[in-house]
Amino acid sequence: MWNNDGPPMTPADSERLRAAFRGFLGGGQRPDSAARARMTQFNTDQPFVLRNAGAVGILLDAGKEQDLLNMSGSPTRVLPLPQVVVAHEDYTLFDRLLGAGVTPRLEANIQNTLSMKDSVPQWNTVAEIRGTDHPGQVVIVGAHLDSWDLGTGTTDNGTGSMATLEAARIIAQSGLKPRRTIRFILFTGEEQGLLGSRKYAEAHAPEADSIQAVIVLDNGAGAITGMALQGHLEAYALWRMLLAPVHRLNADTINDAVKGGTDHLSFIPYGVPGFNFNQLTRGYNHTHHSQSDTYDKAIAGDLTQASTVIAVSAFELANLPAMLTRWEKRLPVQPIVAAPVSPDLLRGH
């Protein structure tokens, strides 16, 4: 949404902005860490720049098909302007109108509250099966219990949460005792920036060297296809071995993908090996964060398979002869709330 007092944004304006952004990055090369830091700062500053230029809100493309919406939001990026998500079909209509030189007029009625003062208590849900030989050494199996409320959160991350519970049940029911403790955690606040797992990892930082590994399931309703090594190719032999027993479940494909966006990331800065299973897609990009994330998307056979693969992986990690080699620590960990933007931008216009 743009203030009518200012000139409307034209396609030429967009192209100028894009060119300026490319120049800002240093001319089309692969960004180094300094450039990435500037990109992050730019992303933080951009809505303030827009506000100071007279923008009254931001329209965001939902980026899904068939009129689905999409939602997100995080204290890691508090915006100075209201942000409204519109269905991709509407967004592309606005784009075509702007391209044809027509300025669409929009009216929005947004009623909500945002407070930086009041904190809302949230809880991680934790249970464990104690290890027989090394109870102080822990394998963490995780998923996140929170979701967005356009749907009911089945695929993001109800299925991961239920597979975590079922893995716990399978191990308990088997009667087998793991040598190390297996801790099952349903994290909270994942969607707002991994809040629950970051706080958990922070609170348990002194024991981080006793966490054998963290394994997470958070890529939808599909069966597990295997593991992503998170860039740690040296873990290939380990995962070949861990997944060998589930070969017949088609769960033993390993790739070196570095996966973001979920709770294993919170532990990696402390040197804990952290992994997020690869899964069949099963329309996950369609369902997650949208009205389509509903119970009918759960697939019983896939969930049974995923629960089994998690149970086997967790049990084997708990029974390895030794602790896994620590990954490189990246401390201190960045605070959750985004660093303030340049002070002159905060002053407004």
Ligand SMILES: [Zn+2]
């Ligand atoms: Zn998720």
